[in-house]
Amino acid sequence: MREPAWRKSGKTPDYRFSLANERTFLAWIRTALALLAGAVAIDQLAPNIAPQPVRIVLCVVLSIIGAGLATLAYRRWAQMEAAMRNDQGPALLAGHAAHDHRGGRGGLHLCGIDPGGALNGEARDPGLQPERTTLAWRRTLISLLVVDLFLWRRWLSAKAGAGQISTGIPGLDYQGICALTAAAATIVLGCVVWTRSRQLHHGVEEASAVLMLVSALSIVALGCAAVAAIALGD
Structure with missing residues (x-):
């Protein structure tokens, strides 16, 4: 997959802003x-x-909203990255806030950015921003594992013939396909976390748009598996 066109426009933003945007994603x-x-x-x-x-219905709606939020997360991340590259939109306001000693410091601290370093160009972040971002990726993977285990629990604890539809493959029903889809999503996100951590x-601070998109799509796939597993029900 190629990087989107907006990645080639403008200038590379301050890595602290990029990492803050990545953690928001x-x-x-x-x-x-x-x-x-x-759900x-x-x-x-x-x-x-x-x-x-x-x-x-309640569980299916929650699952659909969850999958929708994953797509919204990527869209928002891409918009903010493009805005920072071209000094446009809300991202520009964060840069302007650095010049406001009354309100700017608090806003930048909320993003995990030291306003003193932004103003003076000093190296005030000897590796903490990348470390925080790496930990955020790992927390996300752990959160996905919880959903994955629930879907596997449903398949393994299902009563024989109860709410199961045969796929024609011996030993595998649609609940099993949902569990395998969840496992695949976990493996994909695990590879993304490993790659991004490396x-x-x-010292590669700017995240690849391909990695961000793949991670969002893995959550969408997990959401689809949850919807199917719940709908196939008891």
Whole structure:
């Protein structure tokens, strides 16, 4: 996959802003995973919370919203990166805030950026920004593992013939396909986390748009697997 056209425009932004934007993307992804985890947890651990049709609809809606947030996370990240490259939009306001001693410092601190370093060009961040970003990727992978395990639990604990539809493959039903899809999403995101961690370790601060897109698509795939597993139901 090629990098998008906007990656070739403008200038490379301050790496601290890029990493802050990357961590915001991961926060959106973890929010999506929290919705997916809530959906599969309600479906499996609280079957009597509501009548079955209501419960299924609730869990499916939560899963769809979670998958939608993953796509929104990538779209927002790309918009902010493009804006920073071309000194446009909300990203520019963060740069202007650095000149405001009354309000700018607080806003930049919220992004994990030292305003003193932004103003004076001093090296005030000896590796902490990349380390925080690496940890954010690892937390995201752990969050995905929770959803993955719930989907595997549903498949392995399902009663024979209960809510299962044969695929024609011996030993594998549609619940199994959902579990395997979740496992594939986990492997894909694990590869992204490994690759991005190595990049940050070697000083590559700007994230590849391809890696960000692949990570978002893995969450969408996980959301689809959750919807299918819940809809195939008890």
